[in-house]
Amino acid sequence: xxxxxxxxxxxxxxxxxxxxxxxxxxxxxxxxxxxxxxxxxxxxxxxxxxxxxxxxxxxxxxxxxxxxxxxxxxxxxxxxxxxxxxxxxxxxxxxxxxxxxxxxxxxxxxxxxxxxxxxxxxxxxxxxxxxxxxxxxxxxxxxxxxxxxxxxxxxxxxxxxxxxxxxxxxxxxxxxxxxxxxxxxxxxxxxxxxxxxxxxxxxxxxxxxxxxxxxxxxxxxxxxxxxxxxxxxxxxxxxxxxxxxxxxxxxxxxxxxxxxxxxxxxxxxxxxxxxxxxxxxxxxxxxxxxxxxxxxxxxxxxxxxxxxxxxxxxxxxxxxxxxxxxxxxxxxxxxxxxxxxxxxxxxxxx
Numbered sequence: 001x002x003x004x005x006x007x008x009x010x011x012x013x014x015x016x017x018x019x020x021x022x023x024x025x026x027x028x029x030x031x032x033x034x035x036x037x038x039x040x041x042x043x044x045x046x047x048x049x050x051x052x053x054x055x056x057x058x059x060x061x062x063x064x065x066x067x068x069x070x071x072x073x074x075x076x077x078x079x080x081x082x083x084x085x086x087x088x089x090x091x092x093x094x095x096x097x098x099x100x101x102x103x104x105x106x107x108x109x110x111x112x113x114x115x116x117x118x119x120x121x122x123x124x125x126x127x128x129x130x131x132x133x134x135x136x137x138x139x140x141x142x143x144x145x146x147x148x149x150x151x152x153x154x155x156x157x158x159x160x161x162x163x164x165x166x167x168x169x170x171x172x173x174x175x176x177x178x179x180x181x182x183x184x185x186x187x188x189x190x191x192x193x194x195x196x197x198x199x200x201x202x203x204x205x206x207x208x209x210x211x212x213x214x215x216x217x218x219x220x221x222x223x224x225x226x227x228x229x230x231x232x233x234x235x236x237x238x239x240x241x242x243x244x245x246x247x248x249x250x251x252x253x254x255x256x257x258x259x260x261x262x263x264x265x266x267x268x269x270x271x272x273x274x275x276x277x278x279x280x281x282x283x284x285x286x287x288x289x290x291x292x293x294x295x296x297x298x299x300x301x302x303x304x305x306x307x308x309x310x311x312x313x314x315x316x317x318x319x320x321x322x323x324x325x326x327x328x329x330x331x332x333x334x335x336x337x338x339x340x341x342x343x344x345x346x347x348x349x350x
Contacts, residue, residue, distance in 0.1 A: 037213035038164050038175060040140045041199055045097040045116055046085045047340040050326035051313025053290030055237045055274040057194035058183065058222040063322065063342060064101045067112055067146055069220075070196040071158030072181035074110040074148035079103035080349075085340030090330070093120050095140075109149050116142040125169060136169030146179075156183045162201070171208075177201035177215060190226030190233075195219075231280035238272045239294075246271050246294065271297060288313040288326070299330050306332030313338075320347045 046065035099114035120138035148158030181196035222237030276290035296309025313326035322342035
């Protein structure tokens with residue numbers, strides 16, 4: 001009887017959270033594609049996230065960096081795990097990320113802290129006529145604190161707090177954001193379902209006084225299934241579930257706008273989906289692949305789509321170390337590489 005009461009209370013809590021997320025989205029979160037500030041929050045912070053298409057809230061793995069997308073994925077066995085990665089992004093942009101986890105037994109809570117730094121290098125500063133007046137530096141900084149707990153046998157919930165800071169020459173901005181996530185995990189059947197609301201909050205300081213800009217809010221739902229007799233894990237994730245049509249509407253392109261009005265419902269639906277698969281080879285090697293339909297449709301060249309929207313990764317995972325590499329294709333000739341390492345310190349200290 002008590003178990004039924006707790007489960008009913010949990011379901012009601014989830015319904016209340018969904019209602020809050022929906023109200024937040026309708027109040028001002030419905031902004032996509034280049035029309036929000038702190039867009040670097042959507043960059044994959046680790047090779048595992050890059051390989052999964054950077055949209056996954058339910059993957060079952062020991063990589064602590066997955067909790068960057070859903071804090072409810074933090075687990076006690078991630079205690080003392082350190083993760084570091086480096087990415088050579090487009091346009092000579094480079095960024096690095098570091099993260100660690102800690103399980104507080106008395107509080108029955110798993111914590112994590114991470115730091116991401118993006119360096120855009122030195123850029124020429126020009127006036128309205130294009131005359132070079134000098135140079136300026138540009139960078140972004142993202143610090144994140146997360147906490148997660150277990151509820152009953154199969155539920156986990158978590159929250160992340162983000163401090164973000166950007167400086168582009170004379171212009172600077174900062175913000176405080178939060179993520180809230182929930183997962184339901186059935187280890188007997190190899191199933192996990194996750195939901196997360198990301199990037200809720202506001203700016204502490206704006207680039208221009210009095211001109212606050214929208215944040216890259218997202219509501220994501222996903223499911224992952226570990227097959228019983230094959231070492232495969234399949235994942236399907238939906239992003240921006242609060243807004244059905246997420247295609248970019250270019251007001252200067254009348255042809256594209258006309259095509260948009262007459263396009264099919266299936267295209268609108270699949271632009272929300274990111275599909276992924278992870279295959280364990282032998283005992284120590286993992287292969288990961290993902291397909292991001294929205295990225296392919298919006299970034300691929302019309303006459304040469306190639307591998308646009310695809311991402312892949314390979315990892316060597318042992319008890320004492322995880323080495324990961326991922327490559328993600330945005331266009332046929334435009335892809336970036338991501339390298340990372342995870343070290344569970346408790347295994348080395350033991």
